[in-house]
Amino acid sequence: MTLAGAREGAMSGIRRAVAAAMARDLSAFVLPGPSVARAMGLDLAGSHLRVVGTPRHANVLILVGPLPDGLRDAAAVTYAQMPRPRAILTLGAGDIAPLPDADVSAPPTRAGLRSGLADLRRVIAAGAFRTDSGEFTAPALEVRVEYTCPMHPEIIRDAPGDCPKCGMTLVPRETASDGHGGHGGHDMPQEDRPSPAEHAHAGQAEDAGGAGAYTCPMHPEVISDAPGKCPKCGMFLVKAEEGESHGHGHRHGHGGHGHGHGSEAHGAHGAHGAHGHGDHGGHGKQQDHSGHDGHDGHDGHAGHGGHSKAAIDGIEPHFMSMVELTEGQPRSSDGLQMDWIEVPFGPFFPGLPAGLRLTLTLDGDTVAGSEARSLVGRAELVDGPQMTAGDFVGRLAAMMPLGPVAYRTLACAAIEEASRADPGQDARRGRAAAVERERIASHLGWLAEFGLQSGFLWLAARARALQLAVQGADIDGIAAQAGAIRALIRRVETAPLMRMRLGRIARIGKDAPASGPVDRARGVGSDARAGDPTLIALGFEMCVREGGDALARLRLRCDEIAQSLDLIAAAGRIAVPEVPDVETVSGEGAATIETPRGAARLRVKLTDGKVVEAELDTPSDVNIALVETVTAQRELGDALAAVASLDLSPWEVRG
């Protein structure tokens, strides 16, 4: 047995002991995230392994379910960030390129997890060290050298040459192969192999020279033939292409690369890299908005620069003036001038929904701007010209790993509506109870994620255990857990520091569009269940909380868990809907279901018993737009808590 990610070295005596220790002490980083694993009923944290929050501390990468296309690059970067020896365990994942082949594969079941981990331990103990361990490469990690003109950054060529505009020699700079930022050698151990990126770097340093090769990082208008100091601010001049290249590295780099959470290292690079070069590229916001115009701004600044500085008595004209350096830079709400950095969070960030990529522009530790994007957004519902009802229902449920029962029910209801079929009262009650069961599990899952994010570990562990117990439980199973769940809710309500943590965070006004618990936690709101006669007959009444902040949302979810327990008890049976038999019916129908995250509406068109058209509106589509509002001008920790309080499912977002 060999391990693809073995560490270099012969399996000597001590190494054998170390390998045995590694096999015992598994630290796992889970893709797409522990929440997805739990939704599939897998209890990772209860399997004698540690689930860690950063790939740097992991020695096993566990992939749960198929790897969505949008996460492949990020997964590659995450894997590259893990220190060797590193292993991959897949649970029900098919093709995981660009990752290397899984060391152990197992079906995504509890038994599969058990046997998979046992195999994994054997593999690690036997093959943690290898003399011929290869290097992991993936397109997302490759660094390419491209050539650009120092004066005309829009000129980018693959080969050296002269600038078509000004005739200057093009200078090399490193970049990632497909729009990803330069993050070459991060995962390279420092001892062996120097990274390709560093080679590029070195090469670049040598072939400087020529006219105007040196420039000031702060004052691009200062250009000099020889190294020296900037006459304006006294900083050392840098080679022109160096300044340029890093400005770019930042801009491209941080726009879009998918590396997860891995991004510490890369983000880092972006973060300080930008910092680093003092180039105004560092100030992410401005860069975003004005791109190269930033330089024009400096020209203006240069215009009045020069002599006016001497105006302050006792200070030499060349003294670096903060007033001048920060002129035209964006200012924070408190009027302080600070460096702005752009930091990527996700798609595998612990404490944020898996698959969500949140890019925060930080001003100190205050969020000056944010952008949320789903990397696992849903594709077209109807795959091909037409689908059978069964395929359609299965596809929709599989697309939503965090709420498969609700979406299955939705699909069945819409198809029944289109085919004018009536499942009968009993079936309706059973379905309603199945959706309520999923609501309990989903809200408990949210509590577990919140507990993890805010360091409330008791809550995380308890909610996780209860979520796993509730999932797939029958009516007696739910009744058996009801007491424990209610006790948990009481405990959450009375936990200390809760108000301090969540109160007045992520407040949402009554007129902003919102869906689900986010909507109902602000005093008004709607619930699709309020119009469902089956649920009304079971005693449903809409839960509402005042406040509109993260605390109100937490409490509302607790209320809903308690209510769902009552509804399930009243329904008396739980039944996940069967695919309706539609034969060759044609017609159109729509259904709305209150999923755990809010109302989802599906409209389908049947032709001869086949689904030909479908249209879905999901709650996360609505709520993801709130991210910008709830994070604006918040401290980083509060901003993350705010995003988490929305309980987004990136899978629901339109891709």
Add this chain to the structure above:
Amino acid sequence: MTVQMIFLAFFGGAAVWFGVVVFRTHSMVRSALALLFSQTAIGAMFLVMQAEFLGVLQIMMMATEMSVMAIFMVMFMMDPGGMGKMDMTHQKRLSLWAGGIGLLAALLLVWLPDWSPVALSVPGAHEQAADLGRELLGRSMFIFQSAGLTILTAMIAATMVAIVPNAEQGK
């Protein structure tokens, strides 16, 4: 005595060397921390000279002060993260003069006054701490209390001045 002298010289040299690093490095944070270690070395010199309380106090206070300074430098100078090759020397002519005069003053202070003979034995550390307390709460009480009050006033005033009156903040 000689061992003491060797250590004193060592820490003295370290203090000077870290002082030089403050200006030779190109990173704000390194510069601030070099200053911290320079001050720590001075604290160690106090310890070598058996001024225990003073030495420990110096070592403690400087850690926090220099860290606070570091964050302010990074925040406001937009330190190019240590990689901006920022020059730590400014106003060269003025600093040369100031440094030269300072050196001269220090040398004069060393050579001119009539320093009393080297104390061969110092009071024990317990006694020193007690003496220091009596001094602070006795003869020098007024000076220290007024200095403390002045610093407090200055801090509050500086904070007040720094806060931009902002209509939005009032809400």
Add this chain to the structure above:
Amino acid sequence: MSILVVLLSLAAGAYALAVIERWAVHGHLSLTGPAWAALALLGRESLLARKSDRLFFELGPVLLLVAGLMAVAVIPLAPGLIITDLATGALFLNAALAYVLVALIMAGWGPNGAYAMIAGWRFLGQFIAYAMLIVMPITAVAMRAESLSTVEIVTSQEQLWNVLYQPMGFILFVVAAMGLAWLPPLDLPDATGELAGGVEAEYTGVRLAVLRLARMVIILALAGATVTFYLGGWLGPWLPPWAWSAIKILAVAAAMLSIGRYMPRIREARYLALSWKLGISLALANIFVVGVIALVVPI
């Protein structure tokens, strides 16, 4: 000799604490777990981020460990069992632990990662919150003992432990100590859910092992300080002094480690507001009350 004994007991204590931490955080009670974990950690690659400030990156964990060891040096485990009984022991403890801040800033800045950097600077905010609340309760303790020597502080409590003599100071000190050791709910520098490991995020392999060891030493030093200042150090009936020290220190450390499980994290700004508005007022009141009692009632 006593240095060796103290260091050995420190190693044993750190191991015991690691067992307790795994139990508190991960829910498994395993006596051999930390040993396997340490061995596994030593076998992993020790990566260096590409544009790191190498000096700070390497020095951060080491300085943290040194600061913790320095603090341990003035904690008496039994009469005569102390590395160095300084006349200014209580102040020296502070001085040593002040470098925890410096070390974390270095470790946060070094790897050139945004998460680590934010975590390091956040700890500075947290420091401003806890710093006064470490020093002011110690002042009241030293007032009673009429000495800064940790040994004398312990012997001053023979009649009545300080936890009963000045309960307010005890509470303030423990809360501040948890801030200093960045224990949950004040674990901003390594908040997993917020900064994915924060200061620790870029450390792997041996360097991470040093960082974790240093953390354990610091927690032990603070538990030791709490025991020395408030729980009568080695004092206690029946058992030998060293056993009392061991029991008390481990119990305090276990309590400090597990209490954070039951509440969400507080961010530094709120901790700061609480510490300064409420904490410092209480600490001043504590000093005043202790002063009055010390003058009026001779215990």
